[in-house]
Amino acid sequence: MINIYEVLETNKMIEQENLDVRTITMGINLLDCVDSDVDALCRKIYDKITRLAKDLVKTGEDISKEYGIPIVNKRVSITPVSLVGGSACRTPEDYVKVAHALDRAAKEVGINFLGGYSAVVSKGMTHSDELLIRSIPQALAETERICSSVNVGSTKTGINMDAVRLMGEIILQTAERTKDKDSLGCAKLVVLCNAPDDNPFMAGAFHGVSEADAIINVGVSGPGVVKHALSQIRGASFEVLCETIKRTAFKITRVGQLVAQEASRRLGVPFGIIDLSLAPTPAVGDSVAEILEEIGLERAGAPGTTAALALLNDQVKKGGVMASSYVGGLSGAFIPVSEDQGMIDAVECGALTLEKLEAMTCVCSVGLDMIAIPGDTPATTISGIIADEAAIGMVNQKTTAVRIIPVVGKTVGDTVEFGGLLGYAPVMPVNSFGCGDFVNRIGRIPAPIHSFKN
Incomplete structure (x- = not known):
């Protein structure tokens, strides 16, 4: 059973480190x-x-x-x-x-x-x-x-x-x-x-046909909490680093479990899953990019970024699954550009490019998320970007996604203000070489050989 004392333990996380339950x-x-x-x-x-x-x-x-x-x-x-x-x-x-x-x-x-x-x-x-x-x-x-x-x-x-x-x-x-x-x-x-049926996070949420008539899913967050914990062990070994992330993810997920159980009981609707993703906000100190920098990178996007993100994602999941019997959704670390101040800073100083973000999506929770690009980008180029991300998801048996924003009237170097949790974003350059002949072929790319497991 979860009790109030477990929640009291997290008071400092809530008051000082931006811990929240991102969504019911x-x-x-x-x-x-x-x-x-x-x-x-x-x-x-x-x-x-x-x-x-x-x-x-x-x-x-x-x-x-x-x-x-x-x-x-x-x-x-x-x-x-x-x-x-x-x-x-x-x-x-x-x-x-x-x-x-x-x-x-x-x-x-x-x-x-x-x-x-x-x-x-x-x-x-x-x-x-x-x-x-x-x-x-x-x-x-x-x-x-x-x-x-x-x-x-x-x-x-x-x-x-x-x-x-x-x-x-x-x-x-x-x-x-x-x-x-x-x-x-x-x-x-x-x-x-590879969209999951039980994702509580927008914009990709829908209620799958395999689900009950009504359910409660909860998405937790807490990049600031993880960053603060890692700041206490700077220079420590990978073993200590991993253990710290796991313990912190466990505590964050327990808070979500409490909220999910209470919401389920009070609404009379079955509890579905906890999604233990680290979902950043534009608030200072609530950034996945800053966690990567705390791990040892000068900026998100530097060599080693994909490895650091893979480590983070894995340890978050290992800690979270011990805190709840029903972990689902996406679960891991989100890397939206406009919603993460550290990501924005990395783009603006030239450390982070669209191509590096694509490489990072091989190991993160979702994919290319909240990225502003020039409004005159061709439709076929956008389709090519979608195909690349879908291929990463298909081959690696994971969820990937593209939430990309061709901002009409804006070009590289401009900044776009979305407001609220959506934040703001610098307009990023896109590869100017075309892929129209590829995208305009009719039909589908077949499933990979390792999909045949019946």
Whole structure:
């Protein structure tokens, strides 16, 4: 059993080292909302979300007050909308109606974001999938709290290059439709490979078809806590370094376990998983890049960065899995550029490039995340970047993702301000050589040989 004394042990982490529970996310199954009439579908979706999630925000706030644990976000993830809207939605505009209904529901229950305006197309696209994907630019431009994701590949199925090509175009269209907000719509859109069903973190969250009718997933954080712990053992051996990270991750995860159990009990919804990812914020001292520098790098991006990140990710998972029987989601270390002050500084001083970030994604939790690039980047180049990341995920049997923002009207050297947890980002250069002939081939990249394990 977890008791209050374990939480009291972490008071210093909370007060001085930016420890927080990043999100309580309620996953909701919407398959029973399916209807052939789009207005009826929207009504059913709105009613179910507002019924099940009506106490989510209050519960999170109550737990935060009672235990003194900051809970930053309260969110909802839903069944991928392309599966729910297939019978009713016959045009992209029909899907946009669903997006508006979801946005109204999100506002009604008071959550920060709602994820699941999504399609899973790792082997092929249905007509419904394609309609939803083509609706994404308009949907994200006309809503405030909706997040969208498209899974384009997996280790078992390979990479759907038709979907990869389309997503390059969709990202540019989304950037254009939200150009008055520095192409902010792209910050709520992510392209995945090997997407997990139980991810509580946006923008890639959706409620998988293998999940219960409703569940509670919790995502913890704490880069500042890990950095502080490592600052106490500078110059120590790798063994001491690893043990320190593991012990710290254990304590962080126990806090998340307490919050998850309490939220589950109070809401009457089963507990799903703890995602023990180190999720940075723009706050000073709450940075994964600064952890890497504490390990011994002059700047994130220096030689040794990938090895240091691999060590960090592995020890976080080893410590976290001892603290909870149900660890899932992504779990590890996020490396979003705009949300991590240390990453921003590394980019601005020339230590960190897009190519080095791609190398780091071989061992981190997700992939190329919250990266601003010039607005005139070709769609085929964006698709090529997506294909590269999907290949890393497919071959290494891990989740990878691309959340990239071609900022209309901006070029290398400019800075883009997104605000809040999304932070700000320098516009990064992109390789100028083309890949159009590769991206424009029809079909899919086959699954790797080691995928055949039946």
